[in-house]
Amino acid sequence: xxxxxxxxxxxxxxxxxxxxxxxxxxxxxxxxxxxxxxxxxxxxxxxxxxxxxxxxxxxxxxxxxxxxxxxxxxxxxxxxxxxxxxxxxxxxxxxxxxxxxxxxxxxxxxxxxxxxxxxxxxxxxxxxxxxxxxxxxxxxxxxxxxxxxxxxxxxxxxxxxxxxxxxxxxxxxxxxxxxxxxxxxxxxxxxxxxxxxxxxxxxxxxxxxxxxxxxxxxxxxxxxxxxxxxxxxxxxxxxxxxxxxxxxxx
Amino acid sequence: xxxxxxxxxxxxxxxxxxxxxxxxxxxxxxxxxxxxxxxxxxxxxxxxxxxxxxxxxxxxxxxxxxxxxxxxxxxxxxxxxxxxxxxxxxxxxxxxxxxxxxxxxxxxxxxxxxxxxxxxxxxxxxxxxxxxxxxxxxxxxxxxxxxxxxxxxxxxxxxxxxxxxxxxxxxxxxxxxxxxxxxxxxx
Amino acid sequence: xxxxxxxxxxxxxxxxxxxxxxxxxxxxxxxxxxxxxxxxxxxxxxxxxxxxxxxxxxxxxxxxxxxxxxxxxxxxxxxxxxxxxxxxxxxxxxxxxxxxxxxxxxxxxxxxxxxxxxxxxxxxxxxxxxxxxxxxxxxxxxxxxxxxxxxxxxxxxxxxxxxxxxxxxxxxxxxxxxxxxxxxxxxxxxxxxxxxxxxxxxxxxxxxxxxxxxxxxxxxxxxxxxxxxxxxxxxxxxxxxxxxxxxxxx
Numbered sequence: 001x002x003x004x005x006x007x008x009x010x011x012x013x014x015x016x017x018x019x020x021x022x023x024x025x026x027x028x029x030x031x032x033x034x035x036x037x038x039x040x041x042x043x044x045x046x047x048x049x050x051x052x053x054x055x056x057x058x059x060x061x062x063x064x065x066x067x068x069x070x071x072x073x074x075x076x077x078x079x080x081x082x083x084x085x086x087x088x089x090x091x092x093x094x095x096x097x098x099x100x101x102x103x104x105x106x107x108x109x110x111x112x113x114x115x116x117x118x119x120x121x122x123x124x125x126x127x128x129x130x131x132x133x134x135x136x137x138x139x140x141x142x143x144x145x146x147x148x149x150x151x152x153x154x155x156x157x158x159x160x161x162x163x164x165x166x167x168x169x170x171x172x173x174x175x176x177x178x179x180x181x182x183x184x185x186x187x188x189x190x191x192x193x194x195x196x197x198x199x200x201x202x203x204x205x206x207x208x209x210x211x212x213x214x215x216x217x218x219x220x221x222x223x224x225x226x227x228x229x230x231x232x233x234x235x236x237x238x239x240x241x242x243x244x245x246x247x248x249x250x
Numbered sequence: 251x252x253x254x255x256x257x258x259x260x261x262x263x264x265x266x267x268x269x270x271x272x273x274x275x276x277x278x279x280x281x282x283x284x285x286x287x288x289x290x291x292x293x294x295x296x297x298x299x300x301x302x303x304x305x306x307x308x309x310x311x312x313x314x315x316x317x318x319x320x321x322x323x324x325x326x327x328x329x330x331x332x333x334x335x336x337x338x339x340x341x342x343x344x345x346x347x348x349x350x351x352x353x354x355x356x357x358x359x360x361x362x363x364x365x366x367x368x369x370x371x372x373x374x375x376x377x378x379x380x381x382x383x384x385x386x387x388x389x390x391x392x393x394x395x396x397x398x399x400x401x402x403x404x405x406x407x408x409x410x411x412x413x414x415x416x417x418x419x420x421x422x423x424x425x426x427x428x429x430x431x432x433x434x435x436x437x
Numbered sequence: 438x439x440x441x442x443x444x445x446x447x448x449x450x451x452x453x454x455x456x457x458x459x460x461x462x463x464x465x466x467x468x469x470x471x472x473x474x475x476x477x478x479x480x481x482x483x484x485x486x487x488x489x490x491x492x493x494x495x496x497x498x499x500x501x502x503x504x505x506x507x508x509x510x511x512x513x514x515x516x517x518x519x520x521x522x523x524x525x526x527x528x529x530x531x532x533x534x535x536x537x538x539x540x541x542x543x544x545x546x547x548x549x550x551x552x553x554x555x556x557x558x559x560x561x562x563x564x565x566x567x568x569x570x571x572x573x574x575x576x577x578x579x580x581x582x583x584x585x586x587x588x589x590x591x592x593x594x595x596x597x598x599x600x601x602x603x604x605x606x607x608x609x610x611x612x613x614x615x616x617x618x619x620x621x622x623x624x625x626x627x628x629x630x631x632x633x634x635x636x637x638x639x640x641x642x643x644x645x646x647x648x649x650x651x652x653x654x655x656x657x658x659x660x661x662x663x664x665x666x667x668x669x670x671x672x673x674x675x676x677x678x679x680x681x682x683x684x685x686x687x
Contacts, residue, residue, distance in 0.1 A: 003283060009274075013271070016303055017271075020267050020303075021267065021566065023535060101523050101525065104537065271563065
């Protein structure tokens, strides 16, 4: 028996398919959509590569190993690792380097700058929480008076390293280059500050002769906080400039 | 794949949407035609949509004891009845139904759908080889003429009229039976 | 008019990609023809609001895309298929189309039906739940077409949409854009002259950043008969005649 002419079976099937193919957002996405007041922004956030399960598991593992090594050998490592892990996460959060449909995304109503900001903040926050959890797990085991600084002081250099990474990644359109730049900059700062500590005869701040804590000057020296924040502000300005609509897609 | 296999594929794992598409392409046309005998086009589309969504959601409950087509018709029929009851609309009644032949308290939705089923079942008498049975059905049951008069009009003995009537009833009963043979599946 | 360009130019350093283009277009299908480097993609990117003009006036859907609020509204009603569109390999067809429906701010309660309709129109129904990494090049192009039409755009910009499609798919695609052109402005940038002849009500031919011809496919064919064009088909002869004339400055 054939269908009557006045019944549109194609339309019926489309409506059935709509129900069959419908994706049901999870609780986190629904909450994010309400908080951000944008289902599109929430979906973009949950699709961030460095917020996906495997990435988070990897970050957690690296920080956990850093915490364990710290516990075992009394060598502080969480403060050293956390900014680097966060920098790599930021590099792989946004931009043409990691998004194959980036040009298309830029033509959509949800602003790409808003996506960038939301993802960067989320990745930073997640890595900060993971790092603080790893640090808190090692609380009290680090020798000397720098427990609080070593436990949480890395958040400020982490801000600088992350914004530097993001600035490089969007400027050169490569997540790998951005991540490399951020991690390299952090290593240079740590080693450089460590070299200053080992050659200077400064009282008080580095009582322990162990190599680990002498390197920790990059985190424990309060004189560095303002420069870190200045670097973060400059890099944020670079990101703002680079992502302006005037630049366009080359 | 036959219909049972398609329904099994729909019921498996996350559900095979291509199997549902195939089932739709096979059965939506005749379901639409049958429903159209009782409902306007927009309602037919709504009912078909709800029918196949129900198939998708409830394929696991299908048990291949009846025919898949009958199972589908039961789902469609129920969806149509729900639609009509929700609307609270008084369906258009045929002559005969107005005299309350369906009985007090009878559901007009059921009457409408029963009419659709009967109309579909009479398709069993539509072939060229069924002309004799169709003629007898029309004269004896639709026009309500006595057997003797039908015999005279058709030029055959009364015994032949009775045997043709018997064959017509048997064909219709078989056609109606196939629409009701739906063991298992959603109701 | 959905597109109004007045003396639009776009420069990249010293390179002038688009040079003083004046063009307007209402509902219908406009074919944008031209050799590589003619400026078609840059023009399309400006229409897609991801590349601002260096000079000139641009209005899309009666709005000025230089203003953020207007740009957002244009983007809600715009569909764009870039020449090179990357895909998210782990997404399914439906997930990819839905992602961009959300980024285009299609109201959430309309998204499932919009996605189903777009997937069916692009003839991807049987592959709706397939992962993108399992699809052929032609199918991926159709996924790109599906995301471009998911929001029922009033302005649809397609850059080389038939790349990778087989002849039967190209026929279906031309029928689709003819249908869409009934109510929307469709701009198809292509180097396939036969696409233009079969689907477009108007043609603009670009060379060295300028529009050197604007008219119907029949008028383009007539130019081939009158001029010194070469090619196997009448439209090809018209195309080459006009390009030759543009190069010699006549």
